[in-house]
Amino acid sequence: MIQTTDDDGIRVITINRPDSRNALRPQDLEALDSAVEEAETPVILVRGAGNAFCAGADLDSVAELSDPEAFARLGQEVASTIESSPAVVVAGIDGPARGGGVELALACDVRVATPRATLGEPGVKLGLFGAWGGTVxxxxxxxxxxxxxxxxxxxxxxxDEALQMGLVSRIEDDPRTVAEEIAENERQSLRVIKERLRDRGSDVSRFEAEAQGFGELHRANVGDIAASREK
Structure with a gap:
């Protein structure tokens, strides 16, 4: 479930599946895409409900995929929607971010971690990898x-290590303070600065190769993926 609230120039998008550490099913990805695309505020804050940011793809959904490339492309589309949004998108990473959760954060313009944040790409342990734009x-x-x-x-x-690596931009007790700081600036300036800094040409062929690689590994390891969700 994806929830949205608009307040003081900020759209807060909350991934609200705390029982699954906010893991994302295809329908959640589609709802997240719409929530970002329909935003009219100059700043968006993406966060997770409960004690996690986002555990990435829901393993039940991953184990049952009949078309893994399509699932990878769906995640890529959502990340690209975030990256290309005219709004400045801030990831508020409080608690665990794993796999696709890290990749969605990478698509955001600013990544703010709380002291409780942890980040990892555990797909390699299941015979997969981050295919929502992560390799790009x-x-x-x-x-x-x-x-x-x-x-x-x-x-x-x-x-702390994520900040040292450059994986996150700042560490704050409340990531919303950074969203509010950005929202105080002139809206048109925010949009133009983002456009100029984000202009890197096309990554289409690299995204396609990523989706195909995910599909190959998924088909080879689907049994292990299914077994892991039962642990």
């Missing part, structure tokens, strides 16, 4: 060396 955006943001080590190890980093 992660090395761009943290550099190739950090991106390779972070993705290949599957380890979890805390807020």
């Amino acid at each position: 955006r992660l090395p761009r943001i943290v550099g190739e060396g950090h991106a390779l080590e972070f993705s290949l190890s599957g380890r979890v980093v805390d807020a």
Whole structure:
């Protein structure tokens, strides 16, 4: 479930599935996409309900995929909607962000972690990898060396290490304070600055290769994925 509230120039989008650590099903991704696309505020804050930011893809949904490439492309589309939104999108990472949750945060313009935040790409342990734009955006943001080590190890980093890597922009007790700080600025300036800093040309072919790779690994490891959700 995706919830939205608009207040003081900020649309707050909350991923509200706390019992699953805000893991995302296809319908949740579609609702998130709409919530971002329909925003009329200059700033968007994306956060998770309860004690987690987002656990990434819902494993029940992943285990039952008949078309894994389509699922990867859906996640890519949502991340691209976030990245290309005329609003400044702030990820408020409080608690765990895993897999697709990290990738959605990477698509945001500003990533703010609380001291409780932890981030990891555990897909490698299941025979998968981050396919919602993660292989494209992660090395761009943290550099190739950090991106390779972070993705290949599957380890979890805390807020301090994430800041050191450049994976998050700031550490604050309440990420909304950063959203409010940005929202105080002139709206047109925010939009133009984002457009200029985000203009890197097309990544279409790299996204497609990512989706195909995810599909190949999913078909090879679907049994292990299904077993892992029962643990």
